[in-house]
Every structure is written in structure tokens, then in C-alpha cells.
Amino acid sequence: MAKVISQETFDGVVQENIVDFSMSPVEAKEETIKQFEAQGINLANIIKDLQINEETGRPMITEAIDALKLHISGEKKLPVEEEVEELQVLESECKKSIPHRVFAAKLGANNILVTIVENQLTNERNKEVLIASLQSFNALLNKQPDLFDAESLSLIIKIIQEFKENFKILSLSLQWLAKSCIMHETNRQNIVGADIMTYLKPLVGIKDDVIIRDLCACFRYLILDDDIRVEFGKAHEHARIIASCVLVELTQLLPEYEDPTLLSDMILTIASLAVRQELCVVVEDANGLEYLFDSMKKHPDHAKLMKEGLKLLRALAGNDTTKVHIVQKGAAPVVQNILLNHRENEQVAGHALACISTLTLRVKDNSTAFFEAGVVENIADVMALHPKSKNVQRNAAWAIRNMVSRSRDQCESFLSHGVEDLLNQAMTDHPSVIQDVKAALRDLGCKVHLKEEWTGTAEKVISK
Structure with missing residues (x-):
């Protein structure tokens, strides 16, 4: 099993290198890492980029939390300006990564901030300190909701x-x-x-x-x-x-x-x-x-x-x-324009096609409204523009199927814009949506092989 050390041990050696050997923080960290790795120690659990105080050699987040602890306990009250500065150090370090926030929480940052906010609401009421403490809270709590x-x-x-x-x-x-x-x-x-x-x-x-x-x-x-x-x-x-x-x-x-x-x-x-x-x-x-x-x-x-x-x-x-009212109040030309203006945007185009599919499902009048708005050509264009997008091809198949399933007179228009070839290509490129594509081809009246997935098993019934 690989040997490990605590964050405190690592920080202590960095401090020693700075104070006793007059190294810069960067040099001290590099030397500390070399020392421990030479001893076969795994440093995967160590935060190596804590900001270091060049004078004391200690991590600034540790110093900030210690100073705030003394402040709220009354042992060493800080002026407002210094209290805000310590809170800003805490916020800055917590914004760096989850390990930084976990380290701050282990040092008791959450309880300190709760006490500071409570004091501001009951006694001190300094808005500058309250804002700084809330900013620190937001940085600390990010992806640490258990606090x-x-x-x-x-x-x-x-x-x-x-x-x-x-x-x-x-x-x-x-x-x-x-x-x-x-x-x-x-x-x-x-x-x-x-x-x-x-x-x-x-x-x-x-x-x-x-x-x-x-x-x-x-x-x-x-x-x-x-x-x-x-x-x-x-x-x-x-x-x-x-x-x-x-x-x-x-x-x-x-x-x-x-x-x-x-x-x-x-x-x-x-x-x-x-x-x-x-x-x-x-x-x-x-x-x-x-x-x-x-x-x-x-x-x-x-x-x-x-x-x-x-x-x-x-x-x-x-x-x-x-759903009926949505189309009656003009959704068809709005969605058609989105599909036209944002046809190169894969996400927006996919959502537009899904919207057409939803609004035309089992409502013939809605399908007619979209057809008359000229959406057929736009659907074909978007399919051609995004052949590698499974989402676009699937949503387009849904939209086509729902539009023509109760309006067979639209089939010829779709076919004249080449959607049969586009759908067949989609089946080849995206096997996971093959059933959706086949449903669209079936309702368009195209030749399609529908596989019967399960036919049951015959069982011999013995009469008594």
C-alpha cells in the first residue's frame, strides 16, 4: 500500500523550506514534492497550489480561518478592513477547486461564517462585512451542499x-x-x-x-x-x-x-x-x-x-x-422561422423539430397549419445539414411521422424534398433510432422492412 501524508504535514514542510532555507513559495513547494516523492509517498490527496504567505510560509487560507476564529471568539478582534480582507482570502481560495473548499470546511470555515453572519444580523450590522461573508459562503458551499x-x-x-x-x-x-x-x-x-x-x-x-x-x-x-x-x-x-x-x-x-x-x-x-x-x-x-x-x-x-x-x-x-390554442395563436410561423434562421444551430434545430412533433401529435389541424407555413422544406434542409446528429434525425422523423399520419396529402411534398433518402441515410448512420425512422417511412408510404420483434411461442395444450 502506498504511503500517504496529511495536508498539514505537507504544508509544514513547505513552511520549513521557506522559513529555514529562505526559499520562495514556488521553490519550497517544488522541493517538498521532490522530497516526498523520493520517499515513495503518494501525494494525490494533497492540494499543491494553496496560496502561501511568503513571510510565514503558511497557507493563506489557514491563516485567514485562524484569524477569523480568534476574531469571533473575542481573543483578537479584527478591524473591519482586516476582517473583510480575511474573508476575501477565504473566498478566493474556495473558488479554486473542490479540494480547496473541502479543506476549508475541515478547518471549520462553515461554522465561522455562520457566526459572522449571525453577528452581523444581530449586533454589528456592517454591510461590507456581511457582503464579504456571503460571498465566502457562496464559494464554500459550491458543490458542498451537506454544509x-x-x-x-x-x-x-x-x-x-x-x-x-x-x-x-x-x-x-x-x-x-x-x-x-x-x-x-x-x-x-x-x-x-x-x-x-x-x-x-x-x-x-x-x-x-x-x-x-x-x-x-x-x-x-x-x-x-x-x-x-x-x-x-x-x-x-x-x-x-x-x-x-x-x-x-x-x-x-x-x-x-x-x-x-x-x-x-x-x-x-x-x-x-x-x-x-x-x-x-x-x-x-x-x-x-x-x-x-x-x-x-x-x-x-x-x-x-x-x-x-x-x-x-x-x-x-x-x-x-x-396545444390546439398554441397553434391557433400563431405558433406555426414562429417555429418555422426559428427552424429557418437557426438551421445551422444543431441544438435549436433539434428543439424546433421536437416542438413540431409535439404540437402536431394527433391534431390534424395543427399539422395543416405547419404544412401551410412551409415547414416541409425546412425539415428537409435541417436533416441534410446535420446528418451526423442523432437528435436532429430522430426529432425530424418524429415530426414527419406526426405531420403525415393524419394528413396523407402531405406525403408527396415531403417526398419531393428528398426526405426518403435522408431518412434511409439516418437509419444507416444512427441504428439506435431505426424504429423512429422506420415509422416515418411507413407513414410516408415508402418501402420499409418492418421486423416483427416477437411472435410468441406455441405451446401444446393437453386436454384432460
Whole structure:
């Protein structure tokens, strides 16, 4: 078994090389690594790029945490400027990598930051220190959601209640809340269980791009289902709770913002929350379709906005009545223009084809609307442009199948644009989607070999 050492031992030798042998931090690290490797010691668990104090030879993150410990204990109080500087060192080191953050957590950084924030909310109330501590918290908690606890949640709620006018502090608190939700179902359930929507809902009315962006991120992260440690999560239930509180308000905010990136986040959030048929109707009744089409028409060249808009249309089409209304209100030319203008963008084109597939499924009038909008030629062009994209070829096959399955009169037009050859090529290039492609060829009336996968086995019945 390979020999290993602790981080403290490694840092101690680096310090010794700096103090006793007057080496620079870079030289000291290189010499320390050579020494241990010569002894056959495995350094895979060692963080080798900690920032070193050239005078003391100690890692600056260790010195910062030690100084903050003495400060909060009252043994050696720091002036505000120095306290902020130590917090900034902690933040800077934690931003480097997960090992840096794990090391800081082992040194007790989380408890120190909780105490500092609590002191700022109860006694000291220095906004500069509070901002610096929240920034450090966000750096430390990134991909370390296990550090989040009931005390942290309590602090976030207090900040939201007390600092609604300070957008910087409010934004950092929302980011802290969002990071605690990633890959941690228990945190998400505890946050929702603490009636967090009572405190988040009033923030939807704040007219600030950053706050709305961070708020949307919180809503989306609360409905994640990414914790492999939990067999069953409550993503759907959380989505229903959040949607019942803010779905109408979020939808009605769309016409009030111009930034396409922010609009993309808002549209993505609305799509993530519309998880039930009745919620699709809620968005439609709040004029969501009109607001969405207006946003997409204002920013036709913004790929992310187009992609998220197409996702929302697909989500709302989960309600059959809303699916009909989507096309009646002009979805066909909008989607056709996206497919035309973004045909070289594989992702956007794939989403556009999937949207056509969803909207035309089992609805002949919708298929007719897309056909009359001239989408046939665009589908063929996109297939030809992205022959190596399995996603594009599969979604195109779905779109073709759903359009012609109840409208056989469209088959000739598709065939005249060469989709039969394109589909046959897709079968060769992408065997995993062969059944989807065959379904499209079958409904187009083309020659296709349909293999019967299972015919059953004959059993002899013995009568008694």
C-alpha cells in the first residue's frame, strides 16, 4: 500500500523550506514534492497550489480561518478592513477547486461564517462585512451542499426579511439558497417545508434583473431531482407548490423585461413549473402564449431564448386544449422561422423539430397549419445539414411521422424534398433510432422492412 501524508504535514514542510532555507513559495513547494516523492509517498490527496504567505510560509487560507476564529471568539478582534480582507482570502481560495473548499470546511470555515453572519444580523450590522461573508459562503458551499443546515436556512430567511432594499445582499442570499439545493434532496425538502415561498413570493415584484434571475434559479433548483442518495424525491410536489404561488406572477413579468438572457431564464423557469395539465392552463390564462410569442419575435436571433421558448411550448402542449390554442395563436410561423434562421444551430434545430412533433401529435389541424407555413422544406434542409446528429434525425422523423399520419396529402411534398433518402441515410448512420425512422417511412408510404420483434411461442395444450 502506498504511503500517504496529511495536508498539514505537507504544508509544514513547505513552511520549513521557506522559513529555514529562505526559499520562495514556488521553490519550497517544488522541493517538498521532490522530497516526498523520493520517499515513495503518494501525494494525490494533497492540494499543491494553496496560496502561501511568503513571510510565514503558511497557507493563506489557514491563516485567514485562524484569524477569523480568534476574531469571533473575542481573543483578537479584527478591524473591519482586516476582517473583510480575511474573508476575501477565504473566498478566493474556495473558488479554486473542490479540494480547496473541502479543506476549508475541515478547518471549520462553515461554522465561522455562520457566526459572522449571525453577528452581523444581530449586533454589528456592517454591510461590507456581511457582503464579504456571503460571498465566502457562496464559494464554500459550491458543490458542498451537506454544509447547509437549519441554522443556515434561518439566516437566509432573516436576510430576505430584513434586506429587501439591498439588492446585493439579497442576491447573494438567494445564490446561497440555490447552491444548497444542488444534489441534495433533504435540503430541498427542508427548505420547502420551512414555508420558504412565504418569503420568496414577495420578491417576484422587485423590478431588478439580478434579483429576478437569482429568484428563478432558486425556483428551478428547488425542483431538481439529482440526488442519487434518495430513491424518491419530491420534485413534482415542489413544482406544484411553487407554481401555485408564483406561476401567474412570473408569466405576467415577461413583457416587463427586455434582456433576452433574463427572458430565457424566466421562460425556462415557467416551463419547469408547468408540470401539470391545469398549470398549462394557468400560463395560458395569464396571457403566457402572447407574451412568449412577443418575446421570441423581438429577439429572433437569440439562440438561447429560442431554445427555451420552444421548450415552454412543448411543456404547455401537455394540455391537449392548450396545444390546439398554441397553434391557433400563431405558433406555426414562429417555429418555422426559428427552424429557418437557426438551421445551422444543431441544438435549436433539434428543439424546433421536437416542438413540431409535439404540437402536431394527433391534431390534424395543427399539422395543416405547419404544412401551410412551409415547414416541409425546412425539415428537409435541417436533416441534410446535420446528418451526423442523432437528435436532429430522430426529432425530424418524429415530426414527419406526426405531420403525415393524419394528413396523407402531405406525403408527396415531403417526398419531393428528398426526405426518403435522408431518412434511409439516418437509419444507416444512427441504428439506435431505426424504429423512429422506420415509422416515418411507413407513414410516408415508402418501402420499409418492418421486423416483427416477437411472435410468441406455441405451446401444446393437453386436454384432460
